[in-house]
Amino acid sequence: MAAAFNQGNRIMKAVIALTVLTMIILAVIAVVTREKQATQQKRREYIRKKPLSNNDQVMYWRLVGALPDHMVLAQVSLGRCLGTKDSGGLDTLTSKNLDFVVCDKASEVVAVIEIDNKNHNVKTISKEDERKYKALKNAGIDIIRWRANSLPSEADIRERFTLLDPTKKLRVVKNKTHQTSIFGIGIGKYRNTGAG
Structure with a gap:
């Protein structure tokens, strides 16, 4: 026991x-x-963080100063400016942002402005950027690219845009002597300035 x-x-x-x-x-x-x-x-x-980089802020205020009768929008999703007749057209492109969108007072897109920083190569474009630019071109939207390390002045911006008499609508001036193109898209004389 x-x-x-x-x-x-x-x-x-x-x-x-x-x-x-x-x-x-x-x-x-x-x-x-x-x-x-x-x-x-x-x-x-x-x-809290700033939605625009320092370069973007400089460019925004120059655009606003140069184009006072137009809306300048920053960091706009591509899907806000482009649509398709079917639902599957833009797929992954809709998540891409445009640096700046210039619109007239009726909110019609006049041009898209892209700022190329040092991550962008002047001679080559990523496949996603290529698709984005082709989609914008097909929709009849002008694309202007400027280098981040040599942003245009307000005078340069005004020179690039001009008023049409009948409608008083802004349009992009395409100067053939300085014009280069990507897929037939106007890039402008400011594209190749600077090494950034």
């Missing part, structure tokens, strides 16, 4: 030790989980 009592006592001690060990492991898991959740929550905290 004493042997059975001792064996029962050992089993009880083993169960208690196993229970304590399990509780310690669960406590450690809870602490680690809580710390992980706190770290994730910190990462999810929203912070």
